Amino acid sequence: MSGTGFGRLVRFLGASLARMFGGRALAAAEAEARAADARLREAIDLLPEGVVFLDAQGRYVLWNKRYAEIYHRSADLFSPEARLADTLRMGVARGDYPEAVGREEAWLAARLDKLANPTGERHEQRLADGRWLMIEERRTSDGGVVGLRVDITEMKRQAAALEDALHRVEVASRAKSDFLSDMSHALRTPLNGVMGLAQALEATELSPRQRTLAQEILASARELDGLVGGLLDYGDAAHEADAAPAALPSTVEAAPLRILAADDNPTNRKVLELMLGAAGAEVVSVENGREAVEAWRAGGFDLVLMDLRMPVMDGLAAIRAIRKAEGAGLPRAPIIVISANTSPDDLAASASAGADRHIAKPVRAETLFEAISAVL
Structure with a gap:
């Protein structure tokens, strides 16, 4: 877990309060800000879906544990100075995205276009370990992006099982x-x-x-x-x-x-x-x-x-x-x-x-x- 937005907020509040109230007020404000930061991070970490926040330049601001678990092959690349676009490029090079194999540049261009224009439209993504994700990304008021990742592997399995059952019924009917x-x-x-x-x-x-x-x-x-x-x-x-x-x-x-x-x-x-x-x-x-x-x-x-x-x-x-x-x-x-x-x-x-x-x-x-x- 990492992030820079809350750290900047704490420093800003600290400097402002120091000028107004002095050392004791500063210490209390910093403690309260740290507590609020911790509560928010804990709440986000408890979410069952993967969540990521990007700034206006596409850099990581905040991500929860589930997001890191989903992208465990790329989690070592997450940092406040890194951009999601660079992580995607590295993932394509590593073979993390099966659908990109053989058409790496085209796949990457399409994915980066969705990232640059986050309309909230949902799309699916398959990972190298066979899991399927539903991705939804939206623009924030400060020009950043908030992204949601939901594991839909079991839904895919059930849909495939249903399709197979329907096929068997059709075969039986033909027979x-x-x-x-x-x-x-x-x-x-x-x-x-x-x-x-x-x-x-x-x-x-x-x-x-x-x-x-x-x-x-x-x-x-x-x-x-x-x-x-x-x-x-x-x-x-x-x-x-x-x-x-x-x-x-x-x-x-x-x-x-x-x-x-x-x-x-x-x-x-x-x-x-x-x-x-x-x-x-x-x-x-x-x-x-x-x-x-x-x-x-x-x-x-x-x-x-x-x-x-x-x-x-x-x-x-x-x-x-x-x-x-x-x-x-x-x-x-x-x-x-x-x-x-x-x-x-x-x-x-x-x-x-x-x-x-x-x-x-x-x-x-x-x-x-x-x-x-x-x-x-």
């Missing part, structure tokens, strides 16, 4: 979404085959007994679809559930179309071929997104039906590739996504990639033809 998406795909893909083939079977010439069995298969499949939707918290609204039996149309807008269908599941490809073939459309099926892009580049298709989860190239990448090729001069392709994944994120991803519609598996004939009619 949950991925799990639901995987479950949706795993359950609805075979269910799509069951419902599609049952619908195709129902549209053929059947005996009354056979038609009843086909309708029971469809009813059971729809009930299972509803259960799957509830389990995955998607519900039936995403794919416009309809409890009424669906009959395949014989002539619709699909009749003159040449359609490219991409799906890695052979049963699902068969379902689309049966549905569209019954309506008179020509269907070319491929197993992955890359084959879909290559087939589309060859030309001659009126419509693309695209699954999302496929090997080699997924549906979203294939849609983006087709849209990019269209920008180079190919005609625009109406694209309908047919996927077991129907979460809001999946719908948004399809739209962002460039799909015109997104319908859910298990796909129903009436839903498929409504989508085709809409995009055409």
Whole structure:
């Protein structure tokens, strides 16, 4: 602890009182001034924050014990004749300020600018031992500076812990979404085959007994679809559930179309071929997104039906590739996504990639033809 302001005050008061009251008054005044000085220093030392007073030239006037503890690597430089600016320069040279490493002059210039213009604006400072400080400096009435240093290391640690916890929650949320998406795909893909083939079977010439069995298969499949939707918290609204039996149309807008269908599941490809073939459309099926892009580049298709989860190239990448090729001069392709994944994120991803519609598996004939009619 050191300071010159109070010493000068004591000498001034002593000289003045000596002239007025003589030796005894002088001694009493000096004793009182020393006592006041000691009380003030003790009060400042008891503060839990670091406090420093500078004169108008930036020299140390007074600092408390906490300030010296915070800057223990530089405490040997504190003296009434020293300037804080010089201590900062020495600290930079010693490596006391990690953020200054590699940009010493720029860091020092910015710090000295704040010191020369102490507006009270708070800023942070990291020390070599890993601690973080909050610094606040203000101008005093005599042109000096009073500075406050608060150790915020624990606050920083807690903030980092909170950020880490929030990140873990976000990761867990993504994992949950991925799990639901995987479950949706795993359950609805075979269910799509069951419902599609049952619908195709129902549209053929059947005996009354056979038609009843086909309708029971469809009813059971729809009930299972509803259960799957509830389990995955998607519900039936995403794919416009309809409890009424669906009959395949014989002539619709699909009749003159040449359609490219991409799906890695052979049963699902068969379902689309049966549905569209019954309506008179020509269907070319491929197993992955890359084959879909290559087939589309060859030309001659009126419509693309695209699954999302496929090997080699997924549906979203294939849609983006087709849209990019269209920008180079190919005609625009109406694209309908047919996927077991129907979460809001999946719908948004399809739209962002460039799909015109997104319908859910298990796909129903009436839903498929409504989508085709809409995009055409």
